[in-house]
Amino acid sequence: MLLSGSIVFLISALLLILTVRVRARRDPGTRERRKLEPQGMDVWCWFADFERRGGRVQDTETLEGVDAMRASSIPWRVSSRLILLMAFTYLATIFIWGWWVVPLAVFIVIGVGGALGEFTVRSRDREAEGGKYRGSGFSVAAGLLLKIAVLCLAFLLLRAAAALLYIAPVLPYLLLVALLILLAVVLIDRAHLPARAVEARIRRMRIATFADNTPESAILYLRSFDDDTARIYSPLSGTRWYEPLLPHRVRFEELLEGWTYGEATQLVAIGRPGEPIPSLGAHRSYWTDDSWQEAVRRTAVRCRAVILVAGTSEGLGWEISQLSQMGMLGKTLLVLPPDTPERSALRYRTIASATGRPNDPFVDSDLALASIPAISYTEHGELVHYISFGRDWAAFATAEIHKLRTLAGKGSFERSGNLSQIVDQASRVAAIEDPEERAAELAAARESLHVWAREDPADEQPGTREDADIHHVREGKRIDGHP
DSSP states (O other), rough: OHHHHHHHHHHHHHHHHHHHHHHHHHHHHHHHHHHGGGGHHHHHHHHHHHHHHHEEEEEESSSSSSHHOOOOOHHHTTTTHHHHHHHHHHHHHHHHOOOTTHHHHHHHIIIIIHHHHHHHHHHHOTTTTTTTTTOOHHHHHHHHHHHHHHHHHHHHHHHHHHHHHHHHSSSSHHHHHHHHHHHHHHOOOOOOOHHHHHHHHHHHTTTOOOOGGOOOOOOEOOOHHHHHHHEEEEOOOOOOOOOOOOOEEEEHHHHHHTTTTTTTTTTEEEEEOOOOOOOSEEEEEOOOOOTTTHHHHHHHHHSSEEEEEEOOOHHHHHHHHHHTTOOOGGGEEOOOOOOOOOHHHHHHHHHHHHOOOOOSSOOOOOOTTOOSSSEETTTHHHHHHHHOSSHHHHHHHHHHHHHHOOOTTSSSOOEEEEEEHHHHHHHHHHHSSSSHHHHHHHHHHHHHHHHHTSSSSTTTTHHHHHHHHHHHHHHHHHHOOOO
């Protein structure tokens, strides 16, 4: 039984790992990241020159938490509950424990753990609506039980496959073993769908606050309807009771909605009339062709922030122009999702045209556009480009978090000209071959950057910029091949 159990669980584990790897590699943003990260110094140098021409940037590569988000251990940590259950089921199989042991373990890890995790998430989110699940406790319990049932079936299928391989290791039965393994892998990967459907049902019963009813803590989400189906790979799934146990590709809207955590009560949007209501993401409000524009204007005035996914539709162009005319660009994050170079350029040009600000410095390079997950404006109306080595999920998450925290007075943009000075310092240090002289120059660079940071306005957050600047110097040396 040891050999057959080991074979079955090893094959199933490899299939699950392969599933996650394929998802990541097929993701356009992840591919951009793999392509541009080795060109990191080229990206920084391009934008340093852009700053010298009057532009302004906010580098997401050095924002707080971004390294942790992109840590190679993230998919494993997200999948820790599944790994625990797989290991336990393997032991139950080779030691021939009772059939009920695995369902009990699944109930404890997924059911009790999921409920406690949800309580923890909600208690830490000060902006969350109170009583989100009030009156829906039975539905939540039913969703969790369905998720548990699917996982129990999957693990029992793996045990059955191991037993069959042990009893009858001949060709016809080997095909059945393979079928049982594949079915179990699919069930594990999709076990969250019943719980997700329950969460969708609960959300549909909640009223989206829009127009004059919009609370100040809400965020307005604007996009072209064509982008409603856009997806992006996000390894940080699985933190809520209705989410999968493995990293998945999620709707782009759901990614943005998830990172409003702690900063807003609702992400609200205009829905397409007659559409099947999306299961998760922004809360929809439906308006007629004659009334939606006024509803958007009133919501934009009252809400805390606006997140706009750049597109090419006429309606979206109108929304951008209205935000500009109303003086709302300072609280707007304009997001550029991963796309082809041609369509990315078209999305970007739509923003440049619709804002009606011909003196704003815009970029004109494919390399630059692939490095811009979002753009925004300071409270004084200065255009700022968020930059990253490719537009993967972490680039959007960090840009969104930074913008929302800046609006809340918890953060700030980099000083104008910051990147160009850092790149100049990094280039000078990297050009020095003598180790002692290079160390002395690096120390001088750190001190000058420290002084530069102290010259910033009083409302800047202390300490964070110096760390980012030194990181730039170190990264510039590493990319140029110096130790």
